[in-house]
Amino acid sequence: MYENFKICPNLRPKEKCFRVQQYSGGKVVELFHEHVPSHRISQDAEIDALRCLVGQFACWNSLYVLHSRLNERRGGPAHYPKLLSQVTYPEPGVIRRYFSSGDTTAWLDQVINLGTFRLGSENPAPNNSSKRAREKPRAA
Numbered sequence: 001m002y003e004n005f006k007i008c009p010n011l012r013p014k015e016k017c018f019r020v021q022q023y024s025g026g027k028v029v030e031l032f033h034e035h036v037p038s039h040r041i042s043q044d045a046e047i048d049a050l051r052c053l054v055g056q057f058a059c060w061n062s063l064y065v066l067h068s069r070l071n072e073r074r075g076g077p078a079h080y081p082k083l084l085s086q087v088t089y090p091e092p093g094v095i096r097r098y099f100s101s102g103d104t105t106a107w108l109d110q111v112i113n114l115g116t117f118r119l120g121s122e123n124p125a126p127n128n129s130s131k132r133a134r135e136k137p138r139a140a
């Protein structure tokens, strides 16, 4: 159902959260974590950004950069390195797109359903209860 893996506590509606992690020496190391306004990046551009982030943090050489863009048709050089992609739902109301190659994984999280995103939390969604209603009652 929901992946519940590396939920970003700072994710807000109308933002996209980009992250990169890498397995190194038996440990997972987070290398990048950045938010951008959703209206500033298209789906094509976000996929391109994820591919570039994987390549950069995996230290791809020029040949890897070029060959990772080849299609699967026969003939000529092999499509290498392979970029694996996957779509998951890390928590209610959020979609995640992964791109990975070897030990390096990049992903982005985006709120797609305000109605189910972090219900009962400090959800900054405009439909949530007012700030006053969330305040603790004062002692008399």
Ligand SMILES: [Zn+2]
Pocket: 008, 009, 010, 011, 017, 018, 033, 034, 035
């Ligand atoms: Zn984040």
